[in-house]
Amino acid sequence: MTQQPWLLLSSRPITQLEDAHLPLTGSAFHGYANAWPTPVAGDQADALGRPCTRLVVGGDNTLDVQGNKLTVETSSRNITPLYWSADHRGNFIISTDLLIAASAWVNLTDCQLSVRENAGVHLGDHSSIHGLTRLQHSNRLEVVLQGNRTHIECCETFDSLALQSARFNTAVLAGEAQLSALEHSIADHLKWPGKVAALVSGGVDSGLVAALLAKQCPTFEAFSIGTPWGNEFDDAQQLADAIGRPLNRVELDPQSILLALPQTVRAFGHAHPQAVEIGVAISAFCRQLTAGHLIFTGYGSDLINSGLATGDGMPDDIRHSIAIEVNKTRYSSELTSLAAQACGSELAHPYWDQRVLRTALDTCPSVKTTRGREKGHLRLAAERWLPAEAAWRKKTAIHHGNGLGAALSQLIDDTSGQRASAPAVYRQLLVTQLEQATRTPLSPLSAQEILDRALHSITHRC
Structure with a gap:
């Protein structure tokens, strides 16, 4: 650390x-x-x-x-x-x-x-x-x-992400344009001098990043994150086999997840429950990983390509949803690399790089629902890089794929001894760190001390 x-x-x-x-x-x-x-x-x-x-x-x-x-x-x-x-x-x-x-x-x-x-x-x-x-x-x-x-x-100043267009108006053209932008983005990130890793779930987003990364950096390490409550190891293994890389299966234990909460809240600068649930897994992963890694993810694709829409009841024009989700992400800080940097590593989110963003925002909305699926244009282009099953696999949110979406709140309730205590605990983690920073900013508490003090405050609150 x-x-x-x-x-x-x-x-x-x-x-x-x-x-x-x-x-x-x-x-x-x-x-x-x-x-x-x-x-x-x-x-x-x-x-x-x-x-x-x-x-x-x-x-x-x-x-x-x-x-x-x-x-x-x-x-x-x-x-x-x-x-x-x-x-x-x-x-x-x-x-x-x-x-x-x-x-x-x-x-x-x-x-x-x-x-x-x-x-x-x-x-x-x-x-x-x-x-x-x-x-x-x-x-x-x-x-x-x-x-x-x-x-x-x-x-x-000028907001380059406020504009969307229909410049790429066929599925093949749009998909290939985004893959080309992803390749350039990955190449830019690979100027990093250290070890290279990628987080994969077996879905199309992380799968494409891993496949394109394998082309430029054949020795990168592939990781998949699981918890006692869920994982996507089998899907990730299929993907790793397809691109010729061994898969490192990392199962986070409950205590390591809890100890990653203070670092996640501090990096984000807020205690929004859903953002914390998404971010804590990668924070816990980085705490276990040896320092010096550049870690590629598939984060951000859902925001710019589907507005977080799924295959059920998708509107024909998803521009409004995309604009909303892109804007939220500029305030949530959930794509910051600060939590990884606190562990000596760095995160790379190619889908959130300017060139990839611009390509996605200039793609016709109807193209993004090719074959009646969200990110249809990207899935179509992915067929020459991934197994068809992976290219068209049903979308699962990361914090649901690893089980945290349902289990983290229950874990915190069990730890605090109080019902529905997760939001209060997240906020108290911020309060505890504020109190310490005000007194001695250059002597932060350990993760265990922060967690213990926050839980004590919650459980003894009148």
């Missing part, structure tokens, strides 16, 4: 974070980081050719620091969130980590912060903690330090 990665910039020094100081050459801003890639000062230049430092978050959110000016641009994807706050006295902070942002803000202002009662996903600029703002997708934030004051402007 490595350390939780985070980055924070502030208008003023943060006493509690001095041991994590990050030098920003020639900048009036103060930088702090933990397990974060060290920026190279002067490798970028502003409009006048003056050197600046660029920090990248989540692949395509950028923070450019030059002198007394900070420019932040969030992408349309906004995979890893940024949290910020400012007041009229010149205090300003922005961070990749909600808890570190809270700790810094308390240190600067002596204010009291608390977790919202609704600590789930907010479709707007609210974070799960009162007083901290989540910088939304497709935004540009400019902060200029002027003595003891700050001048701040925030505006919207």
